[in-house]
Amino acid sequence: MAAPPSDAALPPGVLIQDRLASWVSDLTTLHELTERLIKTDSLDGALREMLGAGAALVGARRGMAVLEPADGLGPTSTIGLGLAHADLGTIETVPRGSGSYGRLLDGLSEADPPGAGLPDADPPGAGLPGNGSTAPRRPARVPEPIAIRDVRTEEGLDPRHREVAARLGYAASYALPLATEEAGRLGAAVWLYDEPAEPDERRRHLIGLYGRFATEHLARLLQVERARARVATVAEELLPSRLPRVPGVRLAVRHLTGPQGGGDWYDALPLPEGALGLAVGSVSGTGPSALAAMGRLRASLRAYAVMEGEDPVAVLSDLELLLRLTEPARSATALFAYAEPAQRRIVLAGAGHAPPLVVGDHRTEFVETSLSAPLGMLTCWEAPSVELSPAPGETVLLYTDGLLRRTGDATDRAFARLHAAASSVPRTDRSDPGAVADHVLRTLLPGGLDPAVEGEDVVLLAARFE
Known part of the structure; x- marks a missing residue:
């Protein structure tokens, strides 16, 4: 061949x-x-x-x-x-x-012989003002x-x-x-x-x-x-490092941060005479500026809650005025609840925020709140407060809009799915507010946060009354 x-x-x-x-x-x-x-x-x-x-x-x-x-x-x-x-x-x-x-x-x-490592490039920051070197960074x-x-x-x-x-x-x-x-x-x-x-x-x-x-x-x-x-580190530093322990109520929170970090937040703070202030909210925008605005808003709400927490409408009215004066280009939603665990009594008011959800053995229902605009969108904000009395063993869920939007459904469909998820919490888990929150999140967002959707954080704050 x-x-x-x-x-x-x-x-x-x-x-x-x-x-x-x-x-x-x-x-x-x-x-x-x-x-x-x-x-x-x-x-x-x-x-x-x-x-x-x-x-x-x-x-x-x-x-x-x-x-x-x-x-x-x-x-x-x-x-x-x-x-x-x-x-x-x-x-x-x-x-x-x-x-x-x-x-x-x-x-x-x-x-190269073993041990002959060469410093190929200047250390990070070299050549920048205040770092002791003015020479440009050499390529590695x-x-x-x-x-x-x-x-x-x-x-x-x-x-x-x-x-x-x-x-x-x-x-x-x-x-x-x-x-x-x-x-x-x-x-x-x-x-x-x-x-x-x-x-x-x-x-x-x-x-x-x-x-x-x-x-x-x-x-x-x-x-x-x-x-x-x-961004995640900054966000966590701006939120409570731990939830308070108040007799008569057990708390749990789940906070999921989107890729860019949004302005969703929560708070729980002890108030005089055994009361408890609960709050969730969302600031418009994403990234560092939204986080900074969220930190300022949360700190201000804490101060107003300590001074007049028993009147949630007054707390949100003060917050509305502050937002209009200091950040006129930004809007926010917020919900503040003044809880008296010993009496199982809650008085709450919301500004453009989704209504809480009560989960118990005999009912799963949204709290009827009056419709109101977000903070920063009206010349003067004020809406009536709502009072509710959770039964022993019932859990009140406060959440941000991100929980609904992350489902990808229309608003009415998202609310229906949230109600169904809360209704399906196993009875064995209803005594643990953390288990209730986890079940709701797993049911609504089985894959966690979709990385393709920017800026929508999720906050779910659960309060179980004894």
Whole structure:
């Protein structure tokens, strides 16, 4: 049989066509993989997508990805492909300076001796006023990928490295830094081969292109994640650190924060003569400005409640005046209830807020409140208060509009679903206000908060009267 013609024996036109076809195929593959990656909206999801796509590009079956930003600000995580949690723990027992992904995380390439970590870039904040340096930040040096063709014969490996490879059944690895000059080092990925192998030049080129794109995408998600964490921290600091203990009533609260952080809030504060003030509310807008407005509004309501809490209409009237004078461009909803647990008596008033829901063994019904506009939308706000007397063992649910809107239903349908959820609370759970709140949330929002819907927080405050 005649041998196939070599590239040198082929006509130039055929060679060009073959190369063009190969380039088009590679570009199509990269386009498909990056399209899938860009659809991920969480760090964990992006890491898993990147790990699976990288395995296909380098021709490996298993692998792991480590997120460990070089600035030390976190978050950190390790995920595996075809590796159990115990396998990841076993790999992490390899001395960091010997493992390929560990060397990449510490800024070492194949040419660097162990322990030769180099400070590639100025620390975070360098070059900014007040940080002791006026020099512009230098781009981070990106370490080279590390290929180990055969763990058994590779020189300079720690014996523990060979032992772990034999135990887990891999014979070679290819490690790629998740790093670019602009983003810095975010982590590393390593793919494991069952037999001695390494990716050829074409595969190295493809995984390099994909890795740079993945790193930039991870850097964007990292900033979003950190911003969300900061907003969540601020929101929690602005809300009560714990609920008060007042004889005759048991309290529980559930607060779910949206991606950008909204202005939903709650409060529960002891008042003179064994009374209790309960409040929920929502400030228009999202992000830091809404959180700041929410903090100011909640603090003001606490002050008004201490001075005249037995008159909820007066409390909300004062709050209306404050909002119009200090934040004329913002509106808010609020509900304040003055409770006397010993008498099982509640007097409440609401401003543009959804009515409370009473849940008990013999009834599940909304409290009839008068319709009123939100705070900040009228020249003068005032609406009559409503009084109710919960029976022993009944729970009163106060909630924000986010609970209804997060269902995705029209308002009347959302109210009907909320009523049905409260009615279906098992009798064994009705003695625990926390269990009541959890059941309602699980029933209305079985998947939690939809990350695609921005800005709608959920607050559910439950008060069970003994």
